[in-house]
Amino acid sequence: MPTVTQTPLAASDVEFQSQISQVQELQSLGFYRRALLQLSDIDLLEQPDSLIKVHGLHLLSDLQRIVGDLTAAQTTIESAIATAQTLDVIEIAPMLLSLGHIAAASGETEQALEQYEEVSAIASTPQLKLRSHLSQLPLLTETNYSQIATLYTDIQTLIERLPVDKTTVNARLELARYYLESPIGNDIATPQVIAQNLATARNQAQTLSDSYAESYALGYLGELYLKQQQLSEADDVLRQALEIAEALRSSELTYQWQWALGRVHVQQNRTALALSDYENAVDSLKTLRGNLIAIAPDLRFDFTERVEPVYREWVALLLSSQSAKKSAEEPAKDLTNLQKAQGAIESLQLAELENYFAEPCVPLSQDISQIIENTTSPTAVLYPIILSNRLEILLKLPDQSLQQYTVAITQPALEELLNQFQIDLRLPFTSNTLRTLSAQLYDLLIRPAQPALEQSNIDTLVFVLDGSLRNVPMSALYDGQQYLVENYSIALAPGLQLVAPQPLANRxxxxxxxxxxxxxxxxxxxxxxxxxxxxxxxxxxxxxxxxxxxxxxxxxxxxxxxxxxxxxxxxxxxxxxxxxxxxxxxxxxxxxxxxxxxxxxxxxxxxxxxxxxxxxxxxxxxxxxxxxxxxxxxxxxxxxxxxxxxxxxxxxxxxxxxxxxxxxxxxxxxxxxxxxxxxxxxxxxxxxxxxxxxxxxxxxxxxxxxxxxxxx
CATH class of the missing domain: 3.40.50.1460 (Rossmann fold)
Structure with missing residues (x-):
């Protein structure tokens, strides 16, 4: 590579560099959208070719990828690479690494692996090679098991050879997370090796005064103990991780360790403590509204894996004590738990939409209980909630407390039924089989609540649907003689917090x-x-x-x-x-x-x-x-x-x-x-x-x- 001659920066370059530094600071604090907006205000492509321009384009591409704009991220990083190649003084391996990240985020696994392998081959520093290896690890789980053990060993060797810094500490944490989440984690390392890695990561984080990394090391160690059913040890280290997270006022750390403590206490049959842990975790998540995308992006944060289960497990726990005491036809009595479960499902619907857009949705109505009381026609709201081992249904009738019904069906069985129903609905000449499937769904979703609906003379049903239930029309449910639409007007709501019902004023x-x-x-x-x-x-x-x-x-x-x-x-x-x-x-x-x-x-x-x-x-x-x-x-x-x-x-x-x-x-x-x-x-x-x-x-x-x- 040619030698770069250092020349004084022009005044405009100094200002440009200052702007880039401000964006980097916002990025380091997790304010990705704010950083992206600030950087987008600079017309980078109009800047003269320079090292600073390449750096700015690379940073812009990374921010676009993090917020999910993958097409723009690809275009921007290709511009950065083209500019770097014209200058012929800049290593392009870091940009190729970002190109691999974009391909991985787009689901193009083979292309991503090719990019990562090229980076590993041309990287000028072992740190860059380490980052490339770490990026390959989860992709190989999907495509090539045979290479994983070798790659894992190479990563561990690189970590041991490098000086202690943020890169190596995060690499140890990444290996621990991979072990905890991967179905083949036990095939590549032992719990003892992972525990030692985390202990080392914690000590090194303390040396670097990196409290975030220390909290992660303790938290992952707690999850490792939980996986090994060492519940007392898990409880102890998770409390330490939580104490650091709370001192940092870091909600993205706090909720994770509160959630893990909830799982520990469930295993210990300490239900009251577990309920408190889950409620605290959900409260912590609420403070992250609009910033869920900022949670540990380097550790492959995923909403469906790291947020949604918190709500579902809390709901399952809130409703489980009631389920054991009643039949499918008998409503539950613990109104406090039912109201909390309703609130949790409403919050999950909101969080799901926020994750969908990577920005906050502002609730329109806070007083959910009053919404159906003010309607002119008798209206009921039903919340079918899909849990791993059962279907829970919450029912809100006018001037009545919440009711709960539990139906014994596993999530896979329900998903299979819904999938076949969705297929048959679109095909001609399927009336007989369709009615059989539709009747099964009616028995699951409506039959338990039917007596209460009839007693209240309900004529409108509002469904707050969950998961795959959203993909099928409730109007087509069949009671053996009639479709649901023949007896009720039907509407859906993406959570009542996002609905402000009012009649049509002008016809x-x-x-x-x-x-x-x-x-x-x-x-x-x-x-x-x-x-x-x-x-x-x-x-x-x-x-x-x-x-x-x-x-x-x-x-x-x-x-x-x-x-x-x-x-x-x-x-x-x-x-x-x-x-x-x-x-x-x-x-x-x-x-x-x-x-x-x-x-x-x-x-x-x-x-x-x-x-x-x-x-x-x-x-x-x-x-x-x-x-x-x-x-x-x-x-x-x-x-x-x-x-x-x-x-x-x-x-x-x-x-x-x-x-x-x-x-x-x-x-x-x-x-x-x-x-x-x-x-x-x-x-x-x-x-x-x-x-x-x-x-x-x-x-x-x-x-x-x-x-x-x-x-x-």
Whole structure:
């Protein structure tokens, strides 16, 4: 490598370097989004080629990757590499390492491994080689078991040869975390070796005055003891780890050790202590709202592994004492525990959406218990909660305390039933098998609560659905004689904290309708979209954007210049558990879920000019994605509309036009709620008298429509 001649920095370079340093400081404190915003304000590509520019681009790419913008991260790091190569004085191995991280985050395992191996081959320092080896370890678990033992030994050897610093301490912690989480951890090391590594890491962290690393070393040692059923030792070291975390006021450390202590106390049958630990852990997580992405990114933080289980295990513990004392038909009595369980599920729904967007969602309603008391029609809220060994159902009826029902079914058995139900719903000629599956789900979800629903004369059911339950329509549950929609109006809520129910004030609807009938961007044509739009025009005062007129810019202009109560988008859409894969198709481009907040002007449904109803027809949720319908909730929250009507799958036939006609006619009738209008439209398709009425009895034609949010 050529020798770099040191020259004094120009004044502009000094300012540039100062800005980069400020961003690095924010990054080191875990303020990734703030750091990204500050760095994005600097037009790095317009800067003259220099070492500082390369460093800034590399830093920007890392921040983009951490917050989940992988496409931008890839483009930026490629610019950094290209600039470095023109200068011919900068080692590109660290940038290739970042390129590997992006590939790994994108699920491109083989490409990531190739990048890491190249870094290992050309790295100029053993520290960089160590980081590359550590990055390969979890990927090899998925692809090549035979190399893992050798790589693990190489990592351990590198650690021992290097001087004690933050890199080597973190490497020891990384090896411990891998052992604790990997299914083959016991094949590559013994508990004694891991315990010694953690003891060394703790001593070295103390030498470096690195309290964070010391807390992690103690916490991981506690989890190791828990795994080995050395419960007394686990309790002792976890308390030490927690004491350091609390002194640091570090919620991301505190919740982990509170959670681990809860698991220890469950094993010790110290239920009261365990409940307190879990409650403390959830409280600590609440302080991390909007910053969950900042939790230990170097240790491959994952929401589904490191946050969601805290809530679920707490709920299971809160409800388990009740489950042992009653049958599936008998409601529980411990209201304090039930209220805490309800609050935990509400908080989990909120945290899941926050993780989906990597930014906070602001609750609209804090008084959950009063929401259904103020509705004009008798309304019940059901919380089906999927636990590993059972299904729990919380029921809230007007003017009554929470009730609990427990159904004995394992999570794998329920997931299998839901998956098959979801597949059969989309297929023709499956009525008999579909009704069998639907009846099984009815018996699980509705039958236990049916007497209480009938006694209270309930006519509207609001579901706060959990996990894979979101992917199937509740309207299609079958009691042996009738579908659920034949007896109830049905709506969904992404947690009642995000819903502000209020009746539709003006029945003279003004509607902005946009649709695609022609094939675009690899998606097929939608020949029945024109008929659907025609039906909307006949029933409401409408402005239409069709095909080439339906662009993001045109939609934005119209929404900016007039207030529409309803925005109806008849186009291809895709709902996914990944925000990057959730979009609505316009003529010129797919509109990503993150853009809906800006596009629809309002993100606060309590605002007077908020859109009453966002309709997304011809959209689809991906089969095989257990959290695909999370994308519908994501669109609804970003749009800020009071209600969202979406389809779980796309039929693209004349029923779309029929449904639109029936729904808008019903919605404009006085005192008809949105949930009731949806029900009436579905029933007219199910029980219609036209030539295809026999065909349309199959739920695939009327069940895909779901109402999310304000059901009034």
């Amino acid at each position: 003279n609807l003004t509607t902005l309708v946009a649709g695609l009938s022609e094939a675009r961007h690899g998606f097929s044509n939608l020949p029945f979209v024109k008929a659907e739009i025609s039906q909307v025009q006949q029933t409401t005062s409408s402005r239409v954007l069709l095909d080439e007129d339906f662009t993001e810019a045109q939609l934005t202009t119209l929404l900016s210049n007039a207030d529409y109560q309803v925005v109806h988008l008849a186009t291809h859409g895709q709902f996914s558990s990944d925000a990057e894969d959730t979009f609505i198709l316009a003529w010129d481009k797919p509109i990503q879920v993150d853009d809906f907040n800006t596009l629809l002007r309002q993100s606060d449904q309590t605002n007077e000019s908020a859109i009453e109803l966002l309709i997304l027809s011809a959209c689809d949720t991906a089969l095989g994605d257990r959290r695909a319908a999370l994308g519908i909730a994501g669109v609804a929250v970003q749009a800020g509309a009071r209600s969202t009507l979406a389809t779980l799958w796309n039929l693209d036939d004349e029923t779309g036009a029929l449904f639109s006609n029936y729904f808008y006619q019903a919605l404009q009738q006085p005192d008809t709620s949105k949930a009731q209008a949806l029900r009436l439209a579905q029933l007219q398709i199910l029980k219609g008298e036209d030539a295809n009425s026999q065909l349309y009895q199959h739920p695939r034609f009327w069940a895909p429509y779901i109402l999310l949010g304000n059901w009034l």
